[in-house]
Amino acid sequence: MKNDRIFSDRITDVPRSFIREILKVALNPNVISFAGGLPNRDLFPVDALKEAACRVFENQGRDVLQYACSEGHGGLREYVSARYREKADLDIPVDNILITNGSQQGLDLLGKTLVNEGDAVVIEEPGYLGAIQAFSLYRPTFLPVPVSLEGMDPDALRMARSAGRPKLMYTVPNFQNPSGITYSDQNRMELARILEGTDTLLIEDDPYGDLRFSGRARTSFKHLLPDNTVLLGSFSKSLVPGLRLGWIAAPSALMQKLITAKQATDLRTSHFTQSMVCEYLCNNDADEHIRMICDVYGRQCRAMLAGMKRHFPSEVSYIEPEGGMFVWAELPRHMAAMDLFDLAVKDGVIFVPGDPFYVRGSRHSTLRLNFSCTDVETIDVGIRRLGTAIRKLMGRPTEQCNAVEI
Template identity: 35%
Template sequence: MTISFAQRLDHVETSAIRELFKLLGKPGIISFAGGFPDSALFDVAGIRAAVNAALDAEPGAALQYGATEGYGPLREQLAAFMATKGARDVAPEQLIVTTGSQQALDLIGKTLISPGDKVIVEGPTFLATIQCFRLYGAELISAPIDRDGVQTDALERLIEQHRPKFVYLIPTFGNPSGATLSAERRRAVLEMAVRHDTLIVEDDPYGELYFDAPPPPSLLALSAEVPGSRERLVHCGSLSKVLSPGLRVGWMIAPPELLAKATMCKQFSDAHTSTFAQATAAHYLASGAMPQTLARVRQVYAERAHAMTEALQLELGAALAFVPPRGGLFVWARLTGAGGALADGDEFARRAIERGVAFVPGAPFYASQPDRATLRLSFATVGVDRIVEGVQRLRLALLG
């Protein structure tokens, strides 16, 4: 039998990153490819205690069906968590719990995008977002970024020209760019949202993973200072990078009418996020263990980021340009071709695999006009010694 698939699948492809993982079974390979947190840093003892507390306190609630909007105690804890991040006026009923922040993006696509709608994203941006929004028929328009995040002058021109359904941004330690939107530009984004009556989607899975100084306040936190901006803002958060991706706990804060539609669509897909996972997360947050966990992962990731940037400068020199990250999980780099060196990210990735090291070429992270000289390196899951060895292998792949 020939299966006739939905037309919406005509313009989406399998993730280039997931395809790359198929090549990583080679013994001894050093992987800078994944965007995963390091499982060795998971607070297993704290999560185990939270599991036990959930089963001891309300076993029926933890193991039963739950409300689509989310487990009440977790929504309260998440509202309190947002307050520690500067968003002090978030009430529990103003957020819904999602199955990871990825589901929040899918719900945004389901509720807002009709075929042909225009959506502005950063260039580059999160690959899964490109795939998700295209699945619902969006025409994606790339806004340029630099080390300080999206270039707001260019963004405003694109908003004026295209009148998008919404603008999607990762303002803090972006994936893949690692860029952080400056405080001045954050305010500018909120002001243009009001000026042009444009919805802004803020995706913030990495904001707690800073190395030295905290980043500027989130758009959500700053919205209290820009009248009219809050009702034009959606904020997506996640515990995946700071606690455990296996819990699949994320959340979305949005205007009431959008939240209601998203809740309705969530009913159609999974009814509710796992109540057991939600109860576990609620007890973990209530235990007060999160600050210590964050302090530990920040220290480790900072050491690894420093090791990678230092090794890249030493081994590859002028052949690779990048801005040292101030947080997050990634180094975003560009091959310069200096000294006649290779300047094609795809070819570099193939040569690197042969040398026993993997990374993700940058082209798939662009919704349009990809820069094929770019690449994304993740330092999160590799120890310092292996990072140095892996970068030495990169030098052999690029220059050898």
């Protein structure tokens, strides 16, 4: 291959993941990393999953190791359907659930099935980088709409709508990645009123929804726009990410097309891993496991917020999440989080500067801090180091701090 022209136009449109570059720095054991987006591996139910795997081998080994249907494992789809009914009062028939390789594949299949080149797609600003990457492959026109404490800006959505007749609107309404915000009920209702009667399909991506450690659950868009909402879910955050299992819950007309796309893409998701998770869920208390995760994440989140209160200059603002894995902070407007990153690395702490979460502009003053994988003591040390770096960037005297010892 001597020729770069051989590549498709679409692949050149996909933004590189700056986050993956950052994570290489995280391999230094002296660096405290708030940069990742990983679930806490200490909480993985390894023994229970091992038992589940053994039972699957013993009882259905040959079945689950053979090719099987593209829609996914019947028992697992039933579990997802029953859980929607129990937890969210949603009636999602099993036939409307397609198991995917994590919810990232759900995004790819939706892009494949729905997006023609140039179609308008509303995304959150800041928004989930993985969604931007997945949709980019289908070359849409992105219409970024700002999100803030209450949710997505309704006026900006109205303007985006009149500008572009969007085909899709992508949202993470619970503990959004990267901002940690949760759309209020009022905001959801207002957004639904704007979309009602239009052709825009709303994607409610909810990977973190189970990880609530304060406040109360909000109404799913599926209740507000039942015919035009697609739900994406995942076992990556509530169980383990390494089995790559998620799902799409979609209207029937779309399901047919999604199954065709799934077959053309990789035929099906492993029925072995699906059976294993189904077996685990039938024999263990999933809610109890999720409560345990929420306890740990809630404690670590509070430690991070307390640290920020103690160690950050008062000009730095931040959003207190009700769940999920991230705190979003904002430096004074004239400061760039990228500049802070360079200083912070030297002080032995890293985070993700906001830039990759915006499709417009660069040198943003926002940063994403992950708290799921760091214990409370280390969080305090890391936030203290970060406070020191912020003060350096501001040209202020720094707190006493021995940086790179832990």
